Amino acid sequence: MHRRILAGDRLAAAFLVGCVLFNYPLLSLFDRHAAIAGIPLIYGYVFFAWAMVIALIAWAIERHVR
Amino acid sequence: MLDLSVIIAVSLVYLGLLFAVAWWGDQRADRGRSLIANPSTYALSMAVYCTTWTFYGSVGRAAVSGIGFLPVYLGPTLVMALGWFLLLKMIRIVKANRITSIADFISSRYGKSHRLGGLVTIIAVVGVIPYIALQLKAVSSSISLLLGYPDIVMPGRSATTSVAADISFYVALILAAFTIVFGTRHLDATERHEGMVAAIALESCVKLVSFTAVGVFVTYGMYNGFGDIFQRALDDPSLRQLLGAVPSGQGYTSWFSLLFLSAMALLFLPRQFQIAVVENVNEEHLRRAAWLFPLYLLLINLFVLPIALGGLLHFAGQGVDADTFVLTLPMALRHEGLVLLVFIGGLSAGTGMVIVETIALSTMVCNDLVMPLLLRSHKTLLDDSRDLSRLLLTIRRGAIALILLLGYLYFRLAGEAYALVAIGLISFSAVAQFAPALIGGMYWRGGTRGGAMAGLSAGFLVWAYTLLLPSFAKSGWLPADFLTQGLFGIDLLRPQQLFGLTGVDEISHCLFWSFFANIGAYVGVSLLRPPMVAEATQATVFVDALKDTGQRGAALWRGRARVGDLRDLVGRFLGPGRAQTAFAAFAKRHGAGSADEMEADARLVQFAESLLAGAIGSASARVMVASVAKEEPLSIEEVMNILDEASQLRSYSRELERKSRQLQAATTELQEANERLKELDRVKDDIMSSVTHELRTPLTSIRAFSELLHDDPKMHLADRQRFLGLVVSETERLTRLINQTLDLAKIESGRADWNGCELDLTEVIDRSVAATSQLFREKEAQVIVDLPENSPLILADRDRLIQVMLNLLSNAVKFLTPGSGEVRVRLRVLGEALEVSVADNGPGIRPEDQQLIFEKFRQVGDTMTAKPSGTGLGLPISRRIVEHFGGRLWVESAVGEGATFRFTLPLTSARQPLEAGPA
Structure with missing residues (x-):
């Protein structure tokens, strides 16, 4: 039961982290004409943050079944 | 090569394949080996979210606003993080109440209201029609592009062509026919369509593969990877701005609104609610879907920007949409x-959306709009015993046909003025109006x-005024003055600058005002009066969905019904065979031989209603059931009592459990007391008989000697x-006997006085040996005392020890051979206890006597040879005393080798308070 509650808290945390990562003002920090390894900064950032949030969700929700 | 016949053939083969998968899925479901009972299929079917909007429209959006196409995929990702709370609760509610659609959900929450269900249905249909138009537009323009192959000719305005020559009209017709055949082959006893879900999951795979193929082709075939495309775009001043400023034009407000x-x-x-x-x-x-579905969204969006930039670079200045x-x-x-x-991928995206959306909408229209109206206007429908399942179909x-035609109509009227994504967003804004009533209903009892x-109507009206009507105005079907001058020329009423609100995009503008009106009206009107019976009932069912698995609804129905009536009623909608089976299964579950033996109680009525709800929606089901069951209305007080009872019942049952535990403990105590009383009674009897017997012996000798002295002066x-001298000693024995008897009786009855104090056992032994030294001297025996230097103190009664x-000691002396006798007294510390042993070198005790000597009035050894010299109570009393202090007293002996009496006293007892009274 404890683990279930923990998973719930982690998911809520993932949601909040996502809300912050995907919105102003964090987004504006990457809003500039620059590129890393040929990838525009904003494009790289959004996809990277997105993948992280998905990984976080997967970790939180699938972890305690095993 | 790509002429019309090829296109039609490919499309038909693909649709046929979908049909086959759906058929197979239904077959498997009927045989109980569900095709879709795995989490990945569920996640893939959720990807019905990705329509032609995603497939074609995202690239169009990206070509205008760069990364601005993404928030509509980030929002769902965030929701899936909360899915474990929100979706789980919705699923539980839907399963428990056999809810068939979102209209059913909302109407059910607010007391199974027909009017509310109808309103939600109207909002859903009107709101989603632009979205369906979007699919028609995308699919038909892909077809007309293909027909132009190998030239790239942008499709003309279909509004200028006649309906008969319009491709999108035929697309609408074909899709309608396909959906009808596909989705309404039979009326399900359940509200679920397994075959459809399987087909949708397949379509999701096709979409992803097809789009990724184009992405790879553009990125690596036409250009040299991501870096190359981005570099070229950065070098082009007109494209450069797409790669920086996030949501070009409208800023972060728009970004947040889309999210x-x-x-x-x-x-x-x-359709999302359905799936x-x-x-x-x-x-x-849900577990797998929570991350697999967002992952799908990420993958299908990976190549959007490269394709958009590639297209802009390739078709620069050619006017390609x-x-x-x-x-x-x-x-x-020329990559045929x-x-x-790609065409198949787009077709998947379009058909998937249209199939699920129209099936979901048609269910709503049927259950929440048409059936209630029919039931109201044609009361005979209820009394008639016709099979109504065909009517439902x-x-x-x-x-379905009507919805697709409305979609076509919207496409003709307004579709041309907008890009794909802009049309879709109109629909998103409409369905978002359900949020306050639905989410509020799941967590707030007061709604x-x-x-x-009020909330839904207000939100819907504001949406229509600020988004829908302007879309007609922009297409020229309403006067343009409406947009620029406002309604009746009132400046404050300009639909996209309502009350002078400017500086935000039209979607954010609509979102703000519609939610302002919606939430305001919902909360405001809800607070005007307390919830009524039906509302309070359903509020509890919904809000407590995750807490309570009990059949609460059943408790809230009171009345009379006949089993046969209920079964016939269900049979009219599901078919008599199915109804028969369902009722028999229900009877079996509840331990009755057949349904006819059952009483038509609240449970059965509830069951019938939920069966019906699966087919015709909860509001209609309630009306239908009410037509055959005579329900006695419950007052609000009664309902609240029942609801309170449920929670009270839980606390009562806890209280009851506690009481019963107490009672059990008390019973056990009483039993023990009773046992003790019986035991004491027995002991008393024993003592009485033994004592009278034992007293007689000394009395007889005293009498005999006294008579001798009396008769012979x-x-x-x-x-x-x-x-x-003999008389005196016998009298002493008698006194001792009486004293010891009383002593033992006291100990056994627990009324003995015990004086606890900390004492040193070595001192007790020394004093006892000193006190008996005279006895040893008389028998010329030796006492050897072996005591440790210092022994731990124990808590006990000194005099008793x-x-x-x-x-x-006196027992030991008694059996010693005069002259050579020897007694060893030893004290040892054994970890948790002290052990005292008194060993003699007398004749020993036979094994069969070793237990007897601890019984009352038993003396062994010299009974045959000499008259008893003891009372037969010393050892029993000693044993009781030792046991009282938590120790043990026993004997070890063999004939001819002397006897060793040992007793232990636990050290732990030193720390426990010594109680006077029962041990």
Whole structure:
């Protein structure tokens, strides 16, 4: 039961982290004409943050079944 | 090569394949080996979210606003993080109440209200129609592009062509026919369509593969990877701005609005609700879907920007619509296989959406709009015993055709003025209006039917005024003055600068005002009056969905019904066979031989209603059941009592459990007390009989000697002295016997006085040995005392322990051979206890006597040879004393080898308070 509650808290945390990562003002920090390894900064950032949030969700929700 | 016949053939083969998968899925479901009962299928079917909007429209959006196409996929990702709370609760509610659609959900929450269900249905249909138009537009323009192959000719305005020559009209017709055949082959006893879900999951795979293929083709075939495309775009001043400024033009407000709207859409679009909630097979599937579905979204968006930039670079200045890049890029390079694959991908995206959306909407139209109206206007329908399942199917089929035609109509009227994504966003804004009533209803008990009606109506009207009507105005079907001058020329009423609100995009503008009106009306009207009976009942069912698995609804029905009536009623909608089976299964579950033996109680009525709800919606089901069951109305007080009872019942039952535990403990105590009483009674009897017997012996000898002395006055002085000495000793024995008997009786009854104090056992032994030294001297025996330097103190009664030691020592002396006797007294510390042993070298005790000596009035050894010299109570008393202090007293002996009496006293007892009274 404890683990279930923990998973719930982690998911809520993932949601909040996502809300912050995907919105102003964090987004504006990457809003500039620059590129890393040929990838525009904003494009790289959004996809990277997105993948992280998905990984976080997967970790939180699938972890305690095993 | 790509002429009309090829296109038609490919399309038909693909649709046929879908049909086969759906048929197979239904077959498997009927045989109980569900095709869709795995979490990945569930996640893939949720990807019905990705329509032609995603497939064609995202690229168009990206070509205008760069990364601005993304928030509509980030929003669903965030919702899936919360899915474990929100979706799980929705799934539980839907399963428990056999809810068939989102209209059913909302109407059920606010007391199974027909009017509310109808309103939600109207909002859903009107709101989603632009979205269906979007699919028609995308599919038909892909077809007309293909027909132009190998040239790239942008489709003309279909509004200028006649309906008969319009491709999108035929697309609408074919899709309607396909959906009708596909989705309403039979009226399900359940509200679920397994075959459809399987086909949708397949379509999701096709979409992803097809889009990724184009992405790879453009990125690596036409250009040299991501870096190359981005570099070229950065070098082009007109494209450069797409890669920086986030949501070009409208700023972060627009970004946030899209994020929020898409999150709402994922929950409340009728097709998403259908797939994610109604068609959910197992709530555990949510786990995988929570990350696999967002991952799908990420993958399908990976190549959007490269394709958009590639298209802009390739078609620079050629006037090619960016919404078509996915198709026109492979066409421009004459890659026919890929062109067909893309066409199929777009077709999947379009058909998937249309199938699920129209099935969900048609269910709503049938259950929440048409059936209630029919039931109201044609009361005979209720009394008639006709099979109504065919009527239901007909209504649904009609609804599907109607919805697609309305979609076509919207496309003709307004579709041309907008890009794909802009059309979709109009629909998103409409379905977001369900959020306050639905989410509020799941977490707030105070929401009322009136509040929900007011909120939904207000939100819908504002949406229509600020988004829908302007879309007609922009297409020229309403005067343009309406937009620029406002309604009746009132400046404050300009639909997209309502009350002078400027500086935000039209979607954010609509979102703000519609939610302002919606939430305001919902909360405001709800607070006007307390919830009524039906509302309070359903509020509890919904709000406590995750807490309570009990059949609460059943408790809230009171009345009379006949089993036969209920079964016939269900049979009219599900078919008599199915009804028969369902009722028999229900009877079996509840331990009755057949349904006819059952009483038509609240449970059965509830069951019948939920069966019906699966087919015709909860509001209609309630009306139908009410027509055959005589329900006695419950007052609000009664309902609240029942609801309170449920929670009170839980606390009562806890209280009851506690009481019963107490009672059990008390009973056990009483039993023990009773046992003790019986035991004491027995002991008393024993003692009485033994004592009378034992007293008789000394009394007899005293009497005999006294008579001798009395009868013979001339007796010699020496004899007289001897006889008197015997009388005295027998009297002493008698006194001792009586004292010990009383002592033992006291100990056994627990009334003995115990004086506890900390004492040193070595001192007790020393004193006892000193006290008995005279006895040893008389027998010329030796006492060897072996005591440790210092022994731990124990808590016990000094006098009682001395009594024990004296008893053991005097017993030992008694059996010693005069002259060579030897007694060893030893004290040892054994970890948790002290052990005292008194060993003699007398004749020993036979094994069979070793237990007897601890029984009352038993003396062994010299009974045959000499008269008893003890009372037979010393050892029993000693044992009781030792046991009282938590120790043990026993004997070890063999005949001829002497006897060793040992007793232990635990050290732990030193720390426990010594109680007077029962041990």
